[in-house]
Amino acid sequence: MxxxxxxxxxxxxxxxxxxxxxxxxxxxxxxxxxxxxxxxNPMASVRDLRAEVTDVVRQTNDTVTLTLRPTWQWEGFAAGQFVQIGVVIDGVRHTRCYSPACSEYRTDGHIELTIKAHPEGLVSQYLHANAKPGLVVSLSQAGGVFRLPADRPKNVLLVSGGSGITPVLSMLRTLVDEGYPGAITFLHYADKQADVPYHAELATIAAANDNVSLVLAYTADEQGADLVGFFGTEHLEAAAPWHRDAHTYLCGPPGLMKGVQTVYAELGLAEQLFTEEFAAPIAVGDADATGTIAFAASGVTADNKGNSLLEQAEAAGLTPEFGCRMGICFSCTAVKTSGCTKNLKTGETDSDPDQPIQLCISAAVGDVTLDI
Incomplete structure (x- = not known):
């Protein structure tokens, strides 16, 4: 009682x-x-989750590292997950997904994001050029299934390329903070040493922990490289000869993702490989596309060009909400009231009416009506 x-x-x-x-x-x-x-006060919030930029570091020519202080609603994250942040550019709020790079055990509750400024990336270019302490951004709770299991595997191989370094770096930092006893290899691919974010910290972590090995593979320069060229069986054997007794966590550009997945499939190890994609593995446009797309709620129609429905909505002058553009965050989900659509990642088609679909990874097959 x-x-x-x-x-x-x-x-x-x-x-x-x-x-x-x-x-x-x-x-x-x-x-x-x-x-x-x-x-x-932009950080005064009853319901909305926001974050203030407290520190800005530009580690390489095309990346910016932001430290964020979330408002009280923040619930934390698991290493490997992503968050959505939103910024206002020319009066319009844009959201994108980024993976924290810090340990999930970070004691001050702050979040560290390293963002690569892609040539056509509106938000990444904006943050790279303009982010400074005091900037307040909108923030989502963490999401995503790319994460370490509760029962840690015997050994861990972390493979990354480009900006895919952030979620696997978070895993590395988290495992080190836990005092994880198994073998860890951190295998990162870049053009050259100058393109590797966190280079000095990675070397320090490896030097301070006997179970951690850092392997850097460069594709355009041999200087400072442990391996040269692209991923293959030789690289796998050299970096982690114990890989059959390990879980492998992979995040990187499409070429690296495909290369690793192909090798693991050939070795019969596909079930031990866990991946997070940060670039949409889809083609845009289809010369053979037919039909008309009707955006019913807006009274707009457009000829079907075959590329993603999100891109076609934007080309028609509409501004549907979206986040990652990769089919991960589900921000761009809308209701298809009629017609047939194809999932651009899986190839599956759906002709049922009144179905929620993800605009960024769905294309129209003939006439389609959307409730946007």
Missing amino acids: TSTLPRKRLRNRILTGKRLLSLVETMATPHELDRYLELV
């Missing part, structure tokens, strides 16, 4: 607090309370 009463009182207080919040927000109509609070 004594243990039940405090829980009842706590529930009653929470319910009372929610009722008061609802009352205040009703009085604040037509806008939510957070819209008023952010005019005074």
Whole structure:
């Protein structure tokens, strides 16, 4: 009885607090309370999760590392997961997905993101050029299934390329913080040493932990490389001869992803390989596409060009919400009211009406109507 009463009182207080919040927000109509609070302090938030940039470092010519202080709603993350951050550019909010690079055990509760400025990346280019301490961005809770299992594997091979380094670096930092006893190899691919973010820290981690090996593979320069060229069986054997007794976690550009997946399939080790894609493995445009796409809620129609429905909506002047553009975050989900669509990642088709689909990885097969 004594243990039940405090829980009842706590529930009653929470319910009372929610009722008061609802009352205040009703009085604040037509806008939510957070819209008023952010005019005074962008980090003052009742419901919205936000983060303030507290530190900015540009480690390489095309990357920017941001340290973020989330608001009180932040629930933490598991190494390997991603978050969505949103910034306002020319009056329009844009969101993108990035994976924290820090350990999930980071004690100050801050998040570290390293973002590669892609040539056509609106948000990444903006942050690389303009991010500075004090910038406030919107933030989502962490998501994604690319993560270490609760029962840690015997050994771990981490393979990355380019900006795919961030989720596997988070795994490395997390395992080191845990005092993980198994063998760890961190195998990273880049053109040359100058393109490797966290180069000095990776070397320090490897030097300080007998079970950690750092292997750097360069594809355009031999200087400072442990391996030269692209992933293959030889690289796998050299980097982690114990790979059959390990789980492998992979994140990188499409060429690296395909190369590793092919080798693992040939070796019969596909079930020991876990991947996170950060570039959409799809082609755009189809000269043989037919039909018309109707964006019913907007009263807009467009000829089907065969590329993703998200791209076609944008080409038609619409601005549907989206995040990763890779089919991971589900931000761009919309209802297809009629017609047939094809999943550009799996090739599967769906002709059922009133189905939620992901615009970024779906294409129209003939006439399609969307509720956007």
